[in-house]
Amino acid sequence: MSDVLMRLADVLEARKQADPDSSYVASLHAKGLNKILEKVGEECTETLLAAKDAEHSGDTSDLVYETADLWFHSLVMLSRLGLGPDDVINELARRFDLSGLEEKAARDQ
Numbered sequence: 001m002s003d004v005l006m007r008l009a010d011v012l013e014a015r016k017q018a019d020p021d022s023s024y025v026a027s028l029h030a031k032g033l034n035k036i037l038e039k040v041g042e043e044c045t046e047t048l049l050a051a052k053d054a055e056h057s058g059d060t061s062d063l064v065y066e067t068a069d070l071w072f073h074s075l076v077m078l079s080r081l082g083l084g085p086d087d088v089i090n091e092l093a094r095r096f097d098l099s100g101l102e103e104k105a106a107r108d109q
Contacts, residue, residue: 002085002086002089005071005075005085005089006084006085006086008072008075008085009075009078009079009084009085009086012025012075012076012079013079013084016029016079016080025076028076029076029080033077033080033081036073036076036077036080037077039073039076040070040073040074040077043066043069043070043072043073043074044070046066046069046070047063047066047067047069047070049066050062050063050065050066050067051063
């Protein structure tokens with residue numbers, strides 16, 4: 001599973017320096033972090049709405065589609081800041097044996 005994320009991260013990294021007229025990722029980077037964050041926020045909202053719709057309809061296809069968009073734009077954001085999916089996967093792995101309540105309590109101290 002993480003292999004797909006790592007391969008996508010490699011593509012995103014390569015496209016950072018591409019011509020903004022020929023690469024969507026390059027165009028986002030050319031517009032700066034605020035534009036990337038705007039897209040992450042937009043995709044987050046669309047994901048939330050799709051989840052609400054899925055709860056009522058039972059059809060999760062839009063939810064999966066919007067979550068993929070959210071993940072994609074989140075990876076662009078991470079790339080902009082010199083990070084990648086491995087950083088997030090490592091953090092999730094670190095939390096794996098912690099209960100959510102224990103992890104939250106550790107952050108609040």
